[in-house]
Amino acid sequence: MKIALLGYGKMGKVIERIALQRGHEIVLRKSSSDTFEDLHKADVAIDFSIPDAAVANISACLEQGIPVISGTTGWLENYHEMVKLCEEKKGAFIYGSNFSLGVNIFFELNDHLAKMMSKFNQYKVEMEEIHHTQKLDAPSGTAITLANRIIENSDYSSWALENAKNDELLINVKRIENVPGTHSVFYNSEVDTIEIKHTAHNRDGFALGSVIAAEWIIGKQGVFTMKDVLELN
Known part of the structure; x- marks a missing residue:
């Protein structure tokens, strides 16, 4: 699986380590000043950025047909806007306040x-x-x-x-x-x-959950939660 990391801070680096351990490839590591130039190479994107960047990151993925997992918090006033965009583009999207x-x-x-x-x-x-x-x-x-x-x-x-x-x-x-x-x-x-x-005890639980969600969402369409991923419904 080819992953775009949108946000390459402490969490992004932990996600990278765990994704590589699980046999995946990182094709984009985007910090705040970088572009979305290589986003099209990804099978899925994982967004752990900052509140001000989350909407732009999620929108870019949905516009390009890239399934997106977002663990960024503090931007939820725009959540319904992202749900609507996902439905319009027939995309796939999971937001989780915590992926552990x-x-x-x-x-x-x-x-x-x-x-x-x-x-x-x-x-x-x-x-x-x-x-x-x-x-x-x-x-x-x-x-x-x-x-x-x-x-x-x-x-x-x-x-x-x-x-x-x-x-x-x-x-x-x-x-x-x-x-x-x-x-x-x-x-x-x-x-x-x-x-x-x-x-x-550390960030590994959050990172592992986001990678599991990314693995799960491939080939799916719709707006989901970690309840769906972990079959807790």
Whole structure:
């Protein structure tokens, strides 16, 4: 499989290492100043860039008929625009706030717990996410996914980063050097706390998941998620 890497920072380099280990070839390594000149050589593209570049990267792939996997967060106000473009071009597209196998299992656990806890209004929900100091968006895309799924299964109307109202889910954000990503969900009552937590030890899990998604999407048409890739539906 020939892969275009759109974004060649720390994550891009980890994806490259894992893709090469799995027998794939990298035909484009694009940083912010590079062009899409060799994109047509790729069977699939993996975008781990920055929020300001994600839409241009995804659009270029869909325009050229290249299936694209995007793990860039912080650009989701344009997500429906990319879905529409994918449908118009009969392309293939996966966005994931987190491609880690463990995190996607954690998403399912979070859903199940939220549904269970919805009937127990003595518990107040809070979340915490911790990432490295270079992360540009806050809260993380993973935290937003977790929060939105709790909101769907509860009386919360939205999430907030501080001064949360009674109907808002509080997300505490911390930025600490060399932390790949830690996400916790707390159900607090006067008598106890229920906690679920996922801790990433390095970037390899995110990178492996994105490569697996790229392998999976070849030959497919449509807009998919990691639930489809991992058959968690």
